[in-house]
Amino acid sequence: MLETAAAINTLMRDDGGRLLAALIAELRDFQLAEDCLQEAWASAVSHWQRGLPGSPQGWLLQVARRRAIDHIRRGKNFREKQRELSILMEHDQAASAEDADDNVIPDERLRLIFTCCHPALDETTRIALTLRSLGGMTTPEIARAFLVTEDAMAQRLVRAKHKISVAGIRYEVPEADALPGRLNSVLDVIYLIFNEGYASRAEPYMRPEFCNEAIRLARLLMHLMPGESTIEGLLALMLLHQARAPARLKDDALVPLDEQDRALWSKPLIEEGLVHVKSALSRGLPDAYQIQAAISALHCEAANFAATDWAQIAALYGELTRHKNNPVIEINRIAALSYVHGPELALEMLRGLEDDFKAYQPFHALKADLLRRLRDPAAAQAYEAALAMTKNQAELKLLEKRWAALRS
Amino acid sequence: MQYMLLIYTNPATDLAPGTPEFMEMLARYGKAGETYETDGVFKAGAALQAPATATTVKVRHGKVQTMDGPFAETKEMLAGYYLLDCPDLDAAIKYAAMIPGAETGSVEVRPVVDFSKFR
Numbered sequence: 085m086l087e088t089a090a091a092i093n094t095l096m097r098d099d100g101g102r103l104l105a106a107l108i109a110e111l112r113d114f115q116l117a118e119d120c121l122q123e124a125w126a127s128a129v130s131h132w133q134r135g136l137p138g139s140p141q142g143w144l145l146q147v148a149r150r151r152a153i154d155h156i157r158r159g160k161n162f163r164e165k166q167r168e169l170s171i172l173m174e175h176d177q178a179a180s181a182e183d184a185d186d187n188v189i190p191d192e193r194l195r196l197i198f199t200c201c202h203p204a205l206d207e208t209t210r211i212a213l214t215l216r217s218l219g220g221m222t223t224p225e226i227a228r229a230f231l232v233t234e235d236a237m238a239q240r241l242v243r244a245k246h247k248i249s250v251a252g253i254r255y256e257v258p259e260a261d262a263l264p265g266r267l268n269s270v271l272d273v274i275y276l277i278f279n280e281g282y283a284s285r286a287e288p289y290m291r292p293e294f295c296n297e298a299i300r301l302a303r304l305l306m307h308l309m310p311g312e313s314t315i316e317g318l319l320a321l322m323l324l325h326q327a328r329a330p331a332r333l334k335d336d337a338l339v340p341l342d343e344q345d346r347a348l349w350s351k352p353l354i355e356e357g358l359v360h361v362k363s364a365l366s367r368g369l370p371d372a373y374q375i376q377a378a379i380s381a382l383h384c385e386a387a388n389f390a391a392t393d394w395a396q397i398a399a400l401y402g403e404l405t406r407h408k409n410n411p412v413i414e415i416n417r418i419a420a421l422s423y424v425h426g427p428e429l430a431l432e433m434l435r436g437l438e439d440d441f442k443a444y445q446p447f448h449a450l451k452a453d454l455l456r457r458l459r460d461p462a463a464a465q466a467y468e469a470a471l472a473m474t475k476n477q478a479e480l481k482l483l484e485k486r487w488a489a490l491r492s
Numbered sequence: 493m494q495y496m497l498l499i500y501t502n503p504a505t506d507l508a509p510g511t512p513e514f515m516e517m518l519a520r521y522g523k524a525g526e527t528y529e530t531d532g533v534f535k536a537g538a539a540l541q542a543p544a545t546a547t548t549v550k551v552r553h554g555k556v557q558t559m560d561g562p563f564a565e566t567k568e569m570l571a572g573y574y575l576l577d578c579p580d581l582d583a584a585i586k587y588a589a590m591i592p593g594a595e596t597g598s599v600e601v602r603p604v605v606d607f608s609k610f611r
Contacts, residue, residue, distance in 0.1 A: 204581055251603045252493050254580040262582060 088132045091140070092125065099141050101218040105192035106145065108255055110171055111152055114199075114245040118217075120155065124148040141189055142179065149176050193218060194308045195255050197301075201270040202253050209244045210273045211280070216241060218304070219277075219297045229294065231286050267309075271318050271373065274301050278322050282329070289478040290333065295326050316364035317374030323357035324380035326350070337481035342389040354384045372407040375400055394423040415446045419453075427454040445473040449483065456486060464490050494535060494577050494604035495584040500568040501597035503543055517592045524590040528576060533587065539572040568597050575604070 100121075107117040124147040128140070137143040153172050156165045200213040208230060215221040227237035247253070258266040281294025302319040309315060331348040332339055361377045379400045386392040401417035414437065422430030431454045434447070441447040448470035455463035467487035474480045507514040521539075528534035548559040562569060571593060578584040581601070588599040 202581075204585065252495075252578070252581040252584070254582065258582065262586075 088129070088136070091136055092128055092132070095140055095144075096125065097220040100220045101193055101196065102189065102191060103141060103145055103148070104217055105196035106189050107148055107152070108196060108199075109190070109192040110149070110168070110175060112168055112255065114248055114255075115242070116152060116155060117148075118245070120148040120151040123151045145189060146176065146179050149179075191308070193304065194257050197270055197305065197308075198257055198266060199248060199253060199255050201266075201273045202248070203266070203269045204251065204253060205244055205247065207273075207276070209240055210269075211276055212237060212241060213244050214273050214301070215277065215297065218301060221293075221297065225293075229280055229284070229286060229291065267312070267314065270305065271302075271314060274298050274305070275318060275322070275373075277301070278325070282325060283476070287477065289336070289338075289476070290329060292329070295322070295329070298322055299326065311367075313364040313367040313369050314371050314373055316360050317371060317377050320357045320360035320364060321373055321377035321380055323353050323360065324377060324384050327353035327357060327384060333478060335481075336478060337485060338478040340482065341383065346388065349384065357381065357384065370403070370407075372404060375404045375407065379404075392423070394420045398424060411441055411444050412446050415441065415444070415450055419450050422454060422457075427457045430454055431458070445470060448473060449479075452483070452486070456490065493580075493606065494575060495581075496602045496604055497574040497576060497584070497588050497591065498570060498600040498602065499572045499574075499591055499593040499597065500600065501571045501593050502567050503569055503571075504567070505596065506542075506571070520592045524587075524592070527590060528574065528587060533576040533578055533583070535575040535577050537572070537574040540570060543569040571597070 104117060104121055107121055108114055111117045111120075121144070124144045127147050128144060132140075149172055153169065153176070156169050156172075159165065196217055197214065200217055201210050205213070212226050212230070215226050216223060223238050223241065224234045227234045230237065232240075257263075275298070278295055278298035281291040281296075281298065283289065284291050284294075299319065299322050302315060302322060306312070306315045306319055327350040328344070330350065331344040331346065357377070358381055361374070361381045364374050365378065379397055382393050382397050382400075398417050398420035401413055401420060404413050405417070415434075418430050418433050421433070431451070434441075434451055434454070437447070448466060452463055452466035452470050455466050464487065467483055467490070471480065471483050471487065474483060507517055525534065525537065528537075543562045546562045548561065548563045550557045550559070574587075574591070576584060576587055578587065581603075584601050588594060588601050591599050593599060
């Protein structure tokens with residue numbers, strides 16, 4: 085009994101997305117496909133007690149398909165569903181003839197990813213729908229991460245599926261002219277999922293399950309669309325961030341790079357990340373993800389903090405501003421330059437940005453850090469300004485520690 | 493399927509008719525319309541007179557009530573529309589982005605209800 089339950093859980097995680105994607109392709113109805121697959125899983129729980137069928141995936145798809153045929157026959161818009169119905173019955177007969185071999189289940193996950201990440205859907209909805217449909221995460225898990233009730237999240241998912249069907253969001257991989265933009269939308273969703281785990285808006289600060297899920301999705305996307313340097317760049321970036329995760333927190337406080345125990349960094353993840361950075365950049369189409377991955381790679385390759393190639397990192401941040409418009413990039417560039425030319429010059433550069441950047445927390449955090457390194461008494465006030473703007477508990481603890489240390 | 497493209501702009505910043513900028517905008521509307529015709533998606537379209545010329549009508553307890561001006565209290569007002577027949581939402585979004593009003597205001601893309609499905 086426990087074995088069956090464990091087998092079903094593994095199947096849901098590994099094959100749930102693939103089965104759902106294939107079923108939507110046949111039914112052309114997101115909600116119906118999800119409902120029927122749900123019924124098939126429930127049916128598996130009772131039917132598999134004495135052992136799994138030869139092809140569990142084929143069995144599940146077959147049951148879901150038959151449920152769909154029933155639902156459509158009983159439905160009031162039966163007549164306009166004739167096309168779907170005949171496709172389903174055809175597949176049903178073919179599958180019976182082949183004894184439900186799972187090798188014939190086509191991989192439609194790429195279509196599903198592009199649909200879930202459609203830019204006409206709200207950003208949170210895109211993340212939730214992707215996690216639910218392709219990530220095998222449950223609605224309660226997703227609701228907790230977004231600090232909303234389970235009901236609210238379930239409602240949001242139902243509304244999204246309704247919009248997909250009524251507004252004419254096609255279940256297709258976009259055509260060549262729209263592909264780059266739509267691919268970016270997909271990658272942004274994956275990176276947002278990663279950040280949800282890397283610097284969560286909810287407690288705890290780090291949720292590895294989200295990071296792992298994002299990395300798994302990026303690997304899947306790379307497998308489905310080989311040769312796309314932007315996907316490989318994002319995968320590399322996440323691997324190199326994840327490699328350093330074990331050293332990022334101590335006593336619930338964020339540990340800055342110069343104090344991190346590099347022995348805790350994951351060598352296998354770093355090695356894998358470095359291979360992907362090089363492979364992506366070798367195609368000669370740098371973009372924001374690849375450049376950020378290259379910056380992360382330089383941190384990972386440095387034997388210690390002092391050995392970091394800060395000049396190169398500053399140059400890469402400069403390059404990054406040409407691809408992405410975000411004030412934090414310029415602040416990071418100045419931080420890198422402070423290790424090349426010293427904190428005075430960096431502080432001077434920061435002063436020039438005061439009017440435009442004073443609303444940003446990272447501006448005050450860097451200013452405080454530079455003043456601290458210069459042993460300038462004004463550091464205390466700068467830390468207080470930064471603290472007042474910091475919402476995140478882990479960063480708050482780090483800043484408080486540094487602020488308190490000024491007095492000793 | 494059919495999509496209604498509702499163009500919302502701020503009357504306070506709308507270009508004055510007759511100015512070169514206005515004529516240029518008009519020419520760009522003309523070009524968008526030509527593309528819709530060539531691509532075979534155009535069903536209907538119109539520009540509306542200023543919101544100040546609008547009358548809002550309500551019927552309450554069988555009585556007709558009229559009110560001067562549009563109902564909405566927002567800055568952006570309905571300024572015109574296109575009705576297009578597109579293969580999917582991506583196509584409708586592409587055509588909506590060609591409307592000059594999208595650069596100063598916004599265009600709402602709404603799928604039209606197909607009543608044949610309810611028969």
